[in-house]
Amino acid sequence: MNAALRAQQRYREETILSASPARLVTLLYDRLLLDVERGEAAQRAGDWQRANSELQHAQQIVAELSGSLTDDWAGSASLRAVYDYLARTLVGANIGRDPERTRECRDLIAPLRDAWHGAAEATAG
Template sequence: MAQLPAGRPLRLLLDVVVLTDAADITALNNRTERERRTMRMSPERAKQQYLEQQVASASPERLLTMLYDRLLVDIDRAAIAQAAGEWMDAASPLLHAQQIVAELTSTLTDAWDGAADLRALYTYLSGRLIVANVARDQAATAECREIVAPLRDAWHEASLHSSLV
């Protein structure tokens, strides 16, 4: 088996197109520029494109549960960074969590009886996320997790029941 030179990026291997005969070369030349760029797509870009397609094709229920899943991931990442004393690494997921809570708040409508209570909870959660970040407060981060985890589970359960109807 061939060995790569030390330090050679794996990406170079992913960009290689094996051409076996003249027909392959002609086919490559006839491809559009977009097709050629897609062939050279990095693994990171492929992952990003997959995630974008997942979001674009998701039902409203699925989008909501995806937001809650990511919110919990952000809070957990921040808690891990805070526990390690890596305050700068904790800031980014806490800011992202605040953006998610803002998005969740903006999607509430007054057509639902529980909207005012959930809006108040989101407002409180947003404030605690800010405290967790600015004051480097691990207890506030833990409190945010305690608030979000049951909500996430409830929305997942609700989305299962709504898909059965």
């Protein structure tokens, strides 16, 4: 790994280690949306290996987000149901090589991402 790549990796690590819980959630949502968009693009291009990789990473992020929910928050059950739906749909889109199902996930994730960003900004200010 060259010096520039090591510096980038170190910066990413420092960003994560120093981030607030709200910032961590927004970082996860940003990456989730990116993975799903890349997965869809790869599916549409017929690059099944890349699509698989992107969509599996997206599934891991959804599992992490779901696992971070606590039962003491009133919205946990509803959000967990959304995450369960996303996880099932991402798996189906990947196995079925279906970019339309992947697009459905993207369309569900984007407003959630925006809402989390808004909440993080509201609590920071």
